[in-house]
Amino acid sequence: MDTTALRSAYSKFFEEAEEPGLGEAADGGWNADQVLAHVLSVDAATAAVALGVVSGARPVFDNRICLDSWNLDRIIAEHDGRSRLIARVRGQAALLCDIADQLTEEAAAVVVPAFLMSGDELLLDQPVSLAGLVNGLAGNHVPVHTRQLACLR
Template identity: 65%
Template sequence: MDTTALRSAYDRLLDAAALLDLPDLGDAGDRGWNADQILAHLLSIDASIAAVALGVVAGSRPTFDNRISLDTWNLDRIIAEHSGRADLIDHVRSQATVLCDIADRLSGEAASVLVPSLLLSNDALVLDQPVPLAGLIDGLAEDHVPVHTRQLLDLRVPVPFPVPGHA
């Protein structure tokens, strides 16, 4: 598989994550996930898809179900296993590399294996059907990682510019 687009998507995400050191970045105003939960979600998804890919290579027929990566208890557990946001970011970086390295080595045959998949988003069913393994991986680059990059960027609180003559 060609992971150029996926690697680029993660580069943009990690650039956005570099802004996470700002003290005003963290909680979503719409009761959405905070920055750490977004990062934990990405770790969960990436590990799940890497496990599916390795399962396919091993000859098993795994399934993909993203519900565990949406579970707040699981996200909190992942966050607690890290020493802070910088550690979460480093883990996202290294795990994205692992996932891309696995995908780079997939044969065309393995990439075309249909994986029974269940995807939810905001408590709504998005997908409940088999998807080629390559489709799961490409979906990260085309949609999943960019959506979460945007979420991270949206968490930034605009800093007002001082108006001359006003304190």
């Protein structure tokens, strides 16, 4: 797979995440640390699905744990400050891109069941190709959270 777009999306995301002055969401939504923890969780889940496909398993992508406040708090608590959390998210994003770079066309075309939520809204409940899942991060997921961080200024 070509991860140029995904790497570019992450570059913009990390530029925004490293800017000073990120406050609380005016609408009561996630703060910067929660956004970072969510992106880390989604990236790890996506990497796990990709590795599962390569191993011959038939994994399922379900992002509900990536939205769970207990899980986000756990991830945040494991890191001593935002800079360490950003470094961990950066490492996980690089790992995901490295895994995706190595996917064959056949592996990228494997269809996996996907269940995607955003808050209480169901976004997707149908099979999607592994490439579609990864490319969705570049085309939608990471840019949405980049804008979310920008709104915290």
